[in-house]
Amino acid sequence: MKFTLFNRVAGLRAGQHAVVTGGSSGLGLALARRFAARGLSVTLVARTETHLASAAADIVSAVPTAVIDYIPVDVADGSAVEAAFDELPAGLDVLVNSAGILREGYFERLAAIDFRTVMDVNFFGAVNTIRATLPRLKRRGGRIVNIASVAGLTGVFGYTPYCASKHALVGFTDALRFELNPQGVGVQLVCPGEFDSPMVDALELTRTPENRQHTLTIPKLGIDELADATVSGIDGGHQLIIPGAKTNVLVTAQRLAPGIANAIAQQRIAAVYRGPGL
Known part of the structure; x- marks a missing residue:
């Protein structure tokens, strides 16, 4: 599914600067590695400095010419993001919002804090980083790439907090595109299905059987296939990348x-349904 940006932005080019949140692991790290290989300088953003240092070393090992920096900050903290991003260069070409967390479980068993925490990172984290970088993106006619999910386009059993946050991100991205395209800033949305990542590996230890059955209606992607398709979509200037x-x-x-x-989803869920047992 490919829709081209209203104002077509050029593909990724050597010499550009990219900021990647969630850049210490998973899709964020895979994208950062590909950006570096294309000659972009990259600033990784995540909460844990040791993880960021390890990710930066991993990229330099794969791409010896890579120019990598990192900023340890929690994207959910808007004030901290503003302060931390003050050290970024005056111009910015690409912002990738890949930071995200999961909470899975039966709605009756999830706490209010689960919803707030997921929204703070998955939705407000993107809002915070865009606020902090927008003046720089405008100077260079840059682009914003928000990583949402297929779970932002439909519902998924057990993902009430996650779906809520990703639906919010999808709607925000679509609205923001109408505002920023006339100002020369591209806005792109990526909606992958489930893919191999540390977050999904951790989920496997506790996920409900209904969630496993429902999510695997869509085959899981490998991280390399996902990252390659995402970069191709970014290069192509596509509004929506699936x-x-x-x-x-x-x-x-x-x-x-x-x-x-x-109906197909309900059948798959019914085959393994256990429920919250309350």
Whole structure:
């Protein structure tokens, strides 16, 4: 599914500068590695300095010419982000919002803090970083790439906090595009299905059987396939990037025939349904 930006922005180029949140692991790190290989300088952003240092060393090991910096900050803290980003160069070409967390479980068993925490990182984290970098992005006619999820386009069993945050990010991104395109800033949205990452590995230890059955309606992608498809979509200036051919087919089916898609999902969930047992 590919929609081109209203104001077509050029592809990624050597000499550009990119900031990648969630850059110490998972998709953020995979994208940062590819940016560095293309000759972009990259600033990694995440909460833990030791993880960032390890990620930076990993990139330099793979790309000896890489120019990598990092900023340890919690993107959920707007004031801290503003202060930390003061050290960024005056111009910025690419902001990738890849920082994200998961809380999975039966709604009745999840606490209010689970919803607030997920929203603070997945949604407000992107809002905070965009606020802090927008003047720099305007100077260079840059682009914003928000990493949402297929879970931001539909519902998923057990993902009430996660879906809420990603739906919010999708709506925010679509609205922001109308505002920023006339100002020369591109806004792109990436909605992957589930993929190999430390976050998903941790989820496997506790996820409900219904969630596992429902999410795996869409085949899990490898991190390299996902990152390559994302970079290709960024280069192509696509408004919406949904990596993976099967993921595209299933998302299209959900949009065009929601009744059939929902019936299939309900059948899969019913086959393993256990419920909260309250």
